[in-house]
Amino acid sequence: MSELVDVAALKSALVSKHGEAQRARIERGVDQVLAQWRPEDGDVAAFIHEQFITDPKVLDATFARLERLFEQLDGHMNELGRELNWYTDLDLGPLLTVEPLLAAYDPSSNVTSDLFRAKVGFVVLLNFPLTTLAERMEQGPTWTRRQWAEARLTSRFNRRVPAEVEQESSRAIAAANLYIAEYNIWMHHLVDAAGNRPFPKGLRLISHWNLRDELKGDYADPNGLVKQRLILQVMERIVTQTIPAAVIDNPRVDWDPFTNTVKAAPPETVEEDAPKREVTADAASEPDTRYARLLATFHAARKADPYVPVAPTRIARAFELARELPEERVKALLTQVLESPLVPRVAKLMEARLGRKLEPQDLWYPGFKPGGKRPESELDALTRKRYPTAEAFAKDMPRILLGLGFTRAKAEWLAARIQVDASRGAGHAQQAMRRGDFPRLRTRVEKGGMNYKGYNIAVHELGHNVEQVFSLYSVDHTLLAGVPNNAFTEALAFVFQARDLELLGLGKPDAVAERERVLNDFWQTWEIAGVALVDMAVWHWMYEHPDAKPAELRDAVVAISRDVWNRYYAPVLGREGTPLLGIYSHMISYPLYLPDYPLGHLIAFQIEEHLHRKGPLGAEFERMATHGAVTPDQWMMHATGAPVSAEPLLRATEAALKQ
Structure with a gap:
């Protein structure tokens, strides 16, 4: 837009009108408006002359009015979205065919575009500073709370993505969420070569969450190893898309995951009130639906790229804008845990407890948690x-x-x-x-x-x-x-x-339990760090292969999962070449969400250390949670006195192993 306007003359006129003291605000505000202004928006010079605010009282009133109205606007849009997803999110019986269509509609997708068309977004950009991540990280610790609120006010206008692009992204994510929400395995209908049914009747587990949690619970079962190996085979079938489509959320067929054979379940084994499903012995694989959903989300996200010059990929937006942590820093934190020499030492302790060599399912070993023994x-x-x-x-x-x-x-x-x-x-x-x-x-x-x-x-x-x-x-x-x-x-x-x-009333932790908690936190962080690396690598692969077909993406996910497993996990857990790390459903339904889990474990550990020193939990939790959406390190400094780091967890794990 700047080539259509004499920018220097416009700025000079404004300085002459409002005074030299306003020069810095004028320089920044004009540039921020011109970066988003389009010819169809009209006469930019006239708009800027009319809307630039110098009176501090008027500026304060404008800020207060916008803060109040945006709370109402965002809040009511959020409520509308919740209502549209009511039946797909909640267990209220079979879905009507219209429900997925309603869930795919995002009433908020037009809001930012409309606010730009109404010129409200330009008023914000003209009068308040749009900051970079570098500025927020370097200068944020000295800012007032009002300055932080201004930074969040303008950040909502750091992009101008067309409403139809936002809506397409919402539809793709809603479809992926519904696909995952209905991805259940009826465990009583998993059989081995001899026809044995290790799991109880009526057990319906969603992938991946419930499958993983069932696997954890099986450590206390005398028949647990058999059940765990069966679950692992199911997980691998899902990742490789060799799972028969007929067995997904179907309690009317039996399935041997090892031979991949399907047959009609005997009537006496079918659960009462089981949903109606086609009874077929068809073992045809799911047609790469898992990866078609992921590709749809990627293609929708990619359409937004040209409209966000400050973060021109979904990957950049996830780290620079959403997390406010550079991707390389996140990767370094994860790798620090994955490559820690503490891993084989913890694994050796686990082997002693289990009385066997570790296997891939021990990625989710719960034995350091008191409940893991129940x-x-x-x-x-x-x-x-x-x-x-x-x-x-x-x-x-x-x-x-x-x-x-x-x-x-x-x-x-x-x-x-x-x-x-x-x-x-x-x-x-x-x-x-x-x-x-x-x-x-x-x-x-x-x-x-x-x-x-x-x-x-x-x-x-x-x-x-x-x-x-x-x-x-x-x-x-x-x-x-x-x-x-x-x-x-x-x-x-x-x-x-x-x-x-x-x-649940099962006892408070003592010194031994505290040591176990540390080891449990370390193992959980190690487990999910590799999953996060897979998620990140898959998105990089999609950007490098934007025209890939679902089958090609499937092969890439399997290859990436195997590579990360072989590098960090096979030396400890064996089974070189397993694609197990690709099982997490978040990869399909929550784009690039998985890195938040290992980061969350590291942050949680720092918070727990602080709580042990300061406590009580209630008052400290409230103090932390009310600090608001500042940068990660500033929040952590306020909460615990130190920036985000893996060092506290590693130090505590070292000490726990020495005890």
Whole structure:
């Protein structure tokens, strides 16, 4: 746009009109407007002369008005989106054919485009500074809270992506989410060569979350190794897309994952009230649907690239804009854990406990966690009795929060602002974005009550929801609502989740349990760090091969997963060449989300160390969560006194191994 306007003359005229003291603001504001202005927007010089604000009182009033209105706009759009996804997200029976279409519609996709057309976005860019990540990292620690709120106000206008492009991305992600939400395996219908059924009738597990959690629970089962190896074979079939399409969410056929044969299930084995499905012995593989969904998300994201010059790829947007952590720094943190010499030492301890060489399923070894020594059936019985419905969990939230260290008044205040629903998928937390609306806790409640897997997820999601309440209702500027990025809300959720057994009345940790917690955190971080590297590498591959077909992407994911496994995991867990790291459903339904988990573990460990020194959890959790969406290192300095780092976890693991 600048070639159509005498920029120097425009700036000079403004300085003459408003004074030399305004030169820096004028220089920056004009450049910010011109970067986004289009010919169809009209006379830019006239707009700038009319809308540039110098009176501090008017500037303050404009800021306050925009902050209030954007809270309402974002909040109500969020509520509309929640309603459109109501039936696809919640376990309310079979979907109508119209439901996926409603879920794919994003009412907020036009908002930014409309605000630019209405010139509101240009008023913001003209009068408030649009900062770079480098500026926020270098200067942010000296900024006032108002300056931080201004930075978040302008950041919503750092791109001008057409509404139809945003809508296409929303449709692709919604379709991927629904695909994953209905990806269930009926475990009683997994059989071995002799026709044995190791899993109980009625057990329906979603991939990957429930499959992984079932595998963890099988360590306490005398027949656990057989069951674990069966689950691994299922996972590998899903990643390689050699899973028969007929067995997905179908309780009317039996499947041997090793021979990959399918046959009709005997009538007496079929679950009561089982959904109607075609009974067929067809072993034809799923037609690369998993990777078609991922490619659709990639192609939709790529269409936005030309409109975001500050971050011209989905990868750059994920790290530079969303996480505000450079990709290379994140990769270095993950690699530091993956290559740690502590890994074989922890593995040796695990082998001694298991009495055997480690195998690939030990990637998810839960034995350092107290609950890992309890049979899953015992924990299931306890949670089903306590939580027969989602409503029962909601009623118990004040007690849970009291047990976590919140005062009774604060526990009741929080519980009154969190709504609980039974989820169709594994579970999630959905934030509110305006005061007056409340976050939603979604977790899976099976027939007969909430099993331990559902409860464990519910406690995790409760951590998200408590953060969401504090960071919306108690933050000083609603423009700063939230935390720096998803890794931080994951970290705060991990803090809750780590106490799930204690909240069931199964004992508080002692010195031995604390040592085990450290080892568990280290092993979990090591596990998910490789998965995150796979996710990152897959997106780089897609950008390098933008015209790839689903089958080609499948082969690439398998190759990348095998490469990362062979480099970091095979020396410890064996089975060179397994594609197991490609199983995580987030890769399909939540684009580039997976790096947030290892980052979340590292952040959670730093928070836990601080809590052990300072405590109590309730007051400190609130203090941290109300600091808002500043940069990651600044948030961590406020929370714990140190920037984001892997060193605390590595030091503590070293000490735990010496004890």
